[in-house]
Amino acid sequence: MSEKISELIDGRGAPAQRQDVFDHIIADPGAGRTWRRYHLIGCVLRGEVGPGPGRAGDGGDCCARIEARLEAETMAAEVVPLSGAPAAPKLRRRAWTTATKTGAAATLALAASLAVLAVIVLRPGADGGGATPVAQRAGSAAATHIQRVSFDPEFGEMLAQHGEFAASPGLNGLIVHAKLVSNEALDR
């Protein structure tokens, strides 16, 4: 087997054969040691490892520590199968990013809808004058919910003072102003 490892290190053999040798190296600690030591020999001969301070070894310590750290992280994060491990954080981040963008857009749309609905429902005279609120006529669950909310009288007064934002019969309030702005721009 050592001869096959030697060949493998030199990039010899068909991919299928090399896969078999890799399987053996992974399964057999002795073969793994040979793989590390052959690489160490090459590194020393090429001057990639030189004399000096340091605890010598064939690199098994380093591999073991990295493996232990990865194992600990995997257990801590309850990462599922190893196949997804390297890619999983990135995929999760992507999903999170996408969800955030979509969520923000949805939230904005919902807020805008509620604002329009609130303006329609809270038009002057609609909260105590006996007139039936528009939302109630619409009969939707959301509208019913809004109807139940008791608003501060000062808030109602403020809305009455800023009547341009309150719809008279229906949706005229805001849309009229929007049309005006639009027309001005077009006239120029």
Add this chain to the structure above:
Amino acid sequence: MQDNDEILVARVKRGDKQAFNLLVAKYQYRIRGLIGRLVADPGEVEDLVQEAFIKAYRALGGFRGDSAFYTWLYRIAVNTAKHHLAGVARRPPMQDIDAVDDAMRAPPPRLVETNTPEAMLQNDQLVATIRRAMAALPDELRQALTLRELEGLSYEDIAEALDCPIGTVRSRIFRAREAIQKAMTPLLD
């Protein structure tokens, strides 16, 4: 043809964690040397080596193979060292480091893990032992291994240079490695 790194990376992506160990075993000396040249404190080098490999493992899913695995790993190691240096408020040396330049200009790295006197002695002994064992090899074995490891020649080219069959080249290189490994074993086991 797929090289060994491509095969191992593919295996790691498929969930073979042990395959990553083989990549660590292969590149740890170069990465340790690289980080050792960027970070002055030898005590921090080992941690940074591990950190670089762990970052590489985590990011391996995004490695598309546009560059060689070592080039990609090299960048991760340099960035790991730079971030460390920035963290300790030092000016990161060799900002525009280049793999080839770096290999040419730098002194050989060491098997730095700790720098106790015993460790220094053991490391020096190991390197000296490997070099002595290489020098003591029969000429034909030493030539074959030198052409392979130092010159990077293929078996075919070595066979032509040494005027012998490829099978003989394969056998000589293996025997040379085995002889050296046998010499270093007492220091490691």
